[in-house]
Amino acid sequence: MQPKVKSSATTVSFYCAVRLKLLPSILHFYDFLHTHKHSTTTPSSPFTKQAFASLLESCSSESYQLKQIHALILTTGLSIKNSLITQLLTSLTLLGDMTYARLLFDEMHKPRSFLWNTLIKEYVKNDLSIEATSVYQKMHRLGVRPDTFTYPFVLKACAQVDDLWTGQEVHAHVVKFGLHCNAIVRTELMMMYAKVGELGSADYLFETMSNRDLVAWNALIAVYVQTGNAGKALGMFHGMVLAGIKPDSVTVVSALSACADLGCLEIGKQIDQFVMKEILDSNLFVNNARLHMYVKCGNIEAARCLFDKMPQRNVISWSTMIRGYAMNGESDKSLHLFSVMQNMGVQPNQVTYLGILSACGHAGLVREGQSYFEEMVKSNDCNVQPRLEHYACMVDLLGRSGHLEEAFDFIKRMPIEPDAGVWGALLGACTIHKNIELSQNVADILFNLAPEIASYHVLLSNIYAAAGRWGDVEKVRQKMRKKGVKKVVAYSSVEASGEVHVFHGGDRSHPLSSNIYEALAELIKQITSIGYMPNTTEVLHDVQMEEKEATLSTHSEKLAVAFGLINVRPQSPIRVIKNLRICNDCHTFMKFSSKVTNREIIMRDKNRFHHFKDGYCSCKDFW
């Protein structure tokens, strides 16, 4: 028989150990009490449910400690309380140990809905959505009644794995259990449909929702922006204001993001004013979104002004500003800001480096780019190791500045498998430098890797066309037809009085079409008189010269600028957004136009901005 004092000393020590998070001591004390036949299950035992709960909490950062505690729970004979196991399960999942968590779950006798919900939730959080849906299906099979807490997670899982089929099945269950009017479940249903591309179903659920609240509006607006439907998102934003719902910081972030996508500076500025009026400008998310909007609308001065005024900045703010300068061809400012950032102790991430590498690319700074790339490779931080995008950037940098062989070598020495983006960068460089042999090899690789991407076919046929090899051009076009490769339709857009006007090549659908064509004809007349000559080398078809010129003269950006001349206030620049890259002829056209009309033309193409002014472009013809 042990002296009583000793075991109570042990009891005290146990609590101390728990408080100090000393698991080895705890295990030691447990061992002591256990081997001395001190009951571990009586009410006076230190091994109470509460003690375990706090023990679990203090050891929640180490998976192996949690497993030791699990063993402890089992040997104490303490009945396995759901709450204790749930806590253990949650801690394990937070550490990413879903395997052990699942083991625990499967050992339990008839777990309640709550625990099923927990397991599903944790699978989703750990990016294991397929497991999440299969757990839900098992739950359903076993007849465990799901509740309103079950569905948000299950629907998130369906959306994450792009599984419309299961999503619809789950939707049916939601209706069966009468949960479809719950605002949260319904919001998640909408999100699921929108994310898998079923916008109609999302809209329907929203339209027929009786208790449409702020979050429901925000959710739908956000998901529209995220899925590339910025125009629709802005439409919803207006609808929300009309419906008398006051936007909050979350709404504003999505709306600004939509403006950034569309290049809607006017609307963006209006939202900016709302931000100031409602004093939302202390929110970092909001300020980053404003910054992004100004950058993507080509108003780099406003962006910098805001950046300097921001009360807080994080790596996203810095990356956005750095990339903003890069996109606008101000590489020196971009690189300078990067060094300021590093001096301030802000850790750059992969996105920051992407901005830096593209800044080097736009300025032809080969050596600098290589040294930044080396910086990434040598970094101890696994979060700044170069990824495929960075390799593509480097190939672009090397190739664009004429080092084609070096770029090719660079790809061959890559430690990871190059993708179409990397090879595509090389093909693009081959086009610029008119290297037919290399481009044929690269194109072969690309046609195997990504046969469905039209732009690679187009690049190759451009190279042939430039060399006058019309037979080869025709072969590429036949191949495209045979494989059903569709070209991405080019468009340009201009914002006037808060409305976006979209133009396609040869477009006559605009209500002001005849005025636009008139203005365009006049413009061509004017620039021709000061030396403009159409450059038809990039026109694909082997047709008569006049026909080529006709195609060329109605490229979407030319129509957009002609429209801008009529409809954008004379003192402000004409801002054009293009979904593809600008062609050589349009680039020359814009330079001449900026001179004869004495107007600034700011054009955002797929990659960067061109600021045309007084007959020059900010890209210095290197793009």
Place this chain on the structure above:
DNA sequence: ATAGGGTTAG
């Protein structure tokens, strides 16, 4: 006990 919306790049 547990639930819905947000920022950079591609």
